[in-house]
Amino acid sequence: MNKITVSAPGKVILMGEHAVVYGKPALISAINLRLTAKVSDSLKPTIIADEGEEYINHVLTTVCKHFNLKNIPSLRIEISSDIPVGYHLGSSAALGAALVGALSYHLKKIWNPVLINQLTYESEKYIHINSSGVDPAAVVSGRLIWYRKELDFLRSIWQFPFGIPKLLNNFCFIDTGRPVESTGEMVVFVSKKLKVKSEKLKIEKLFDENERQTRSIAVAIKEENEKHFINAIRIGERTLEDMGVVSAKVIPLIREIEKIGGAAKILGGGGRKEGVGFLLCYHHNPQKIALISKAYNYSLQTIHLGEEGVRLEKHDK
Template identity: 45%
Template sequence: MKNSPIIVSAPGKVHLLGEHSVVYGKPAILAAVGLRVTVTVIPSAAEGVARNDGLDKIIEPIIKKHFKIKKIPSYQLSISSQIPIGSGLGSSAAVSAAYIAALLIFLKIQWDLNLVNNLAYEAEKVFHGNPSGGDNSTVVFGGLVWFRKETPDLKIIQPLPFTIPSKLSKNFLLINTGKPKEITAEIVGIVSSKVKNQKSKFEKLFIDQEKLVRELLPALSQSNEKELIRIIRKGEKNLEAMGVCSNYVKGIIRKIENAGGAAKICGAGGKTKATGVLLCYHQDKNKLESIAKSFNLPFFSAALGVAGLKTGWQI
């Protein structure tokens, strides 16, 4: 049992609505998505074990600083992921949370979800510069999450007391437009610059996004399909006005809308071509699949509102 593997997994996430505006203190609703990252840590006697693309150089310093640890014993690390990297599905948050939890177990440090969430947020800052904290909160706690950053040190993380009714959930589809040319930190920085230079415009956009986020709650809980489609469409238009959706992806979204559905980017977006995964909705999912095929894009269904962080005996 001494060298038994420590296995931890975490889901990806989608922004149902509120990305970008959430960085500026507005609320967002996120859902843990049924694609997972699994991290395995095995104690090792060998020194200098290869640990996976330098990820240890981000995660280990966070652990060392927080717990005032000088050296972490050797271990083997393996990571497997169902989440497309750079797709807007929170792969960095998921791998950070799972890796941190696995290391805490390895080091025999008492931990809880709040601790893992706080440490994963520190990792997200390394990856993305100025993240809201919504991604890591969702992958750690799972389900549907209401998230709002009041100040850098005060965040409201409220698991929602309902799941998406099957009448709606069965009609969502994820279409992968590809990995954006721009990294998340770059897009967040572009929006930040625009906010400074076009303050009035972006204040109006952020206020409207907050209104839509609040309207999304009853639309989801009451299975109001017409209202759900309206909210997704309007929210996407606001994201486009922020300049985070390429013309190529706008064309895909307009085709979905013209067919009677709705679609939106799920993460930071992209300015040139690909924007990562689109969250799409149509009461006839076959129409969404046909549109994806017409653009030669991969698509997949994934459950929304799944469980968050899981340790080995739960996986």
């Protein structure tokens, strides 16, 4: 039995949420939480996964269509993941990338990250109608990337020639609770604001400021400048709050982290009614954030950025 195993990481957006949908840049990093897809021949089509069976079938159909396969082969597909669903960590993109990679190699012995990105992006549209393409690019490329959607058919993806220095890799997640709203719903919320004349100019100015802070973070990482790094995250987070995508429930927590010399921001679409998923938090002494998290009765998890992208783990014959 020929079994192919491929893994893909989750991702965080260091800055650029929402603005990236409208042609602004985003700075994204792969993280050390991964999803694994195993594909092998089977007499009976079998899918073993905690959730997402409908999406898995959609990815399978997308890959078979690309390779002009008239009949979908009988396969056993096994999915296991460390990436929580619904927390804006790119779980669907990681699933798509790992599965596209495994299927491409199993069916055609092709390992092509550019193709994996393309087919993952196409598959993602099943979940996110107005997908920016940022999640597939991040989980396929890995490390630290600069992403911009230029046109519907043109996306700029640039992998940094340097990673996140050890000095600045002091991140953790605070779990504020899974958002009530999906990423798609949050994207629609912002798009509706842009259609209101009185709101349009304000949102566009926030996008511009968000872009400035995205650039500032990139420079701060290169120069290993912690002061500028923290300041840019704080200002960028304010733009997201002013867009209305940060729940009032978590803003006091963000301010407390800032008071002790750190920074915190939402990830992905955010949330308005309850939790926002994970807050990405930074402090050179993470233990100080742990104390605040405990006071709010939230769980905390250390996280590492700049991890490897989609990866062919093994191919047994």
